[in-house]
Amino acid sequence: MQSIWSESCKFRKREVLDKDIKTDTIIIGAGMAGILIGYMLKQNGIDVILIDAAEMASGNTKNTTAKITSQHDLIYDKLISEFGEKKARQYANANELAIKKYKEIIKERKIECEFEEKSAYVYSLNEVDNIKKEVEAANKLGISAEFVESINLPFKIKGAIKFNNQAQFNPLKFLKDISSDLVIYENTRALEIKENLVITNRGNITANNIVVATHYPIMNAPGYYFMKMHQERSYVIALENADNVNGMYIDVEKNGCSFRNYKDLLLLGAIDQRTGENEKGGCYDKLRKIAKDLYPNSKEKYHWSAQDCMTIDKIPYIGKYSDKTPNIYVATGFNKWGMTSSMVSAMIISDMILDKENDFSEIFSPKRFDLSLSIGNIANDMIETAKNFIAQKIYIPSSKIEHIKNGHAGIVEYNDEKIGVYKNNDGKEFIVSTKCPHLGCQLGWNADELTWDCPCHGSRFDYKGRLIGSPATTDLIDN
Template sequence: MESVWSESCKFRKREVLSRDIKADVLIIGAGISGILTAYMLKQNGRDVILIDAAEVASGNTKNTTAKITSQHNLIYHKLISEFGEKKARQYAKANELAIKKYKEIIEEREIECDFEPKSSYIYSLNEVNSLKDEIEAANKVGIDAEFVEKVNLPFEIKGAIKFNNQAQFNPLKFLKDISKDLIIYENTRAIEIKQNLVITNKGNITANHIVVATHYPIMNTPGYYFLRMHQERAHVIALENVNDVDGMYIDVDKDGYSFRSYNNLLLLGGVKQRTGENEDGGNYDKLRDVAKELYPKSKEKYHWSAQDCMTIDGIPYIGKYSDETPNIYVATGFNKWGMTSSMVSAMIISDMILENENDFSEIFSPKRFDLSLSINNLTKDIGETAKNFIAQKIYIPSSKIEHIRNGHAGIVEYNGEKVGVYKDNEGKEFIVSTKCSHLGCQLHWNADELTWDCPCHGSRFDYKGRLIGSPATKDLVND
């Protein structure tokens, strides 16, 4: 299962770290956020090294829908209401500047990455009052947005917000160009950070500045990001034989669908859920049913899924990792808007390291924490964590390994222990611990991806127990 981006662009292999080294700036994570930050710092003459636990752009970066937009659902009305107009303007300015910065880099370097100016739409099938409130708020903070009644989708809508001067592109083609002169060590996993020292599985790295751009932060303390975020998954299918929709679209309803065209394909997205809530599978089939209804002549070419870090107040955490670690920085919690948020991260963090003034960083500061604005989300996240942590401790499965059918998985009792078992279509058994190596929550099976996923903080492991994604830094214990 590869995304259309992965199929269209391959990166050259980078060497594995094989010795202890030093750098001015070390960036952990060679996805779009880390690469953009490294690129900006290198452009300013800084000595920068990146490391990645896998390969360049092999994580969530390759699974985006690649919309470069300041339209982040109904965000601006919420920002003005909760944080005030000044901070809402900071958020708007940062994301509008991010769009312009992409265009500037692409034109300056003449990068062939299918960059296209496109309008971005939030549509509604039911009511428009919330849309009109958002337009008023967006206009107030400097966004060019307007109300429209018709869009180029195969169904009637009540109305939509149209954000002008937005864009879309192929992110991997873009990154292949700007990363070619960067020093990157692949298959080099950061295990621990101690002040200016990063311990990896391949050697130690000493750096004056350390940027944690690992999607979900790998350090639990200080910072305590595991108390302030959860992760969600969303699914995409790419369809042939569909007309260009001429724009980027999302439904204001969280259970709705997104649309954007790329070359001769339509990217149809949706079916969102918290990581660890897909034991029965069938999410791609739900999208296929929608495709059959809306585009009966279409043919599926690709399908893939993405994972997003969701903050409790809907704003990314970008800046100093904590007050206790003045030389460590973080970029996380992009809330499904990774393209502009990655560029915003690169601008803010590079300005901090270069000691430049930045007039929009305040709204993104990880130090912010107004419990009154986020109590419902915080309570829900803590409840989910507690439930699955307790389940790992006390839940005793009644099923046995022989109850698992070929091609399926489940949690069973085996040799007196609770384990997760997957049987492939030939009946071969793959047995792993059900205890997440991050903080010990009980893992759940993901039938669509054949993975073990953590519903607490979103770590993921393949059916052999090998780590796929942070915040965990270790594989599962195999039984």
């Protein structure tokens, strides 16, 4: 599977770190957030180096739907009620400024990345009370929003909130330009962080400042982000011969559909699910059925999936990694809004490193965590995590290797060990440990993508056991 962005843009290959080095600021993770932070620091004369465990922009950045919007589901009424109008305004101002900052950089550098200003909509098929409350909250915070009763999609709605002056673009073409002057080491995996030292599989890096922009933080303590987030996957197909919807659309319901155009293609997304819970697969088939119903003359051109870090209160964690690590910074928990959140991260973290004042960092601070506001979500996350830890210890699978059909996978017991077995279409067996090296959770099979995924914290591995995504930092143990 390759996203539309991956095919449209190729990056020059970067070197692998081959020695110990020193720099002012080291950024771990060369995706949208890491590269934007590096770009802003370099623009201000800071010596900065980025490293990536794979290739730059090869992780979740290439799998986005690339909407640049301050509209993040129905969040502003919730922010006002839980955090007060002042902090809610910080969130709104930060994301509105992020849109303007993208536009400013693209115009200044004359970047050809299909940047288009579009309106963004959250629609409802059933009820509009919450939609109307969100319109009122957004306007109170200075966002240009309005209630509409019809939208340019092939079905009727009860109503929608429309945000004006939003945008969409090609994220990889944008990154190709702004990363051109940055020092980036690829295939260089961070293994451990100690005060001013980043230990990698290729050499050690000493730095005054360390930024962890790895999508999901790789350092468990301090910070304990694994207790404050989980990860979810969603799926996208790109369609030829479908409508021009002239905007960006999401359903207020969790498993509703999203829509946006890119050139002559329509990107149709849906099916949010917790990472590690797709054993039976069929997500793409469900999307294809929706596409056939809505756009019967359309033809699938691409399909891909994305993964998002979901925080307890739906606000990213951006700022100091913890009180105990004054020179280490983090940008994570973007929920499903990685483009604006990446720019917000770049503005906040670059200001912190440059010792500048920032008007909106408070609402995003990892220190803001208040148990009383989100105890229900914490309990749900901890129950899910505990369930999967227990599964690793006491679950006794009933199937055997010989019962696994070609093209399928399962967890079996073999020589008193739990193992994951995948048989390809030719019957070749690929056997790995099902114990996630991050914190020991039992992995689940993802039938749509032929991967072993962790339902606790979202680490992912291919069917050969090779690491795809953090927070784990090592491959699975082969049996």
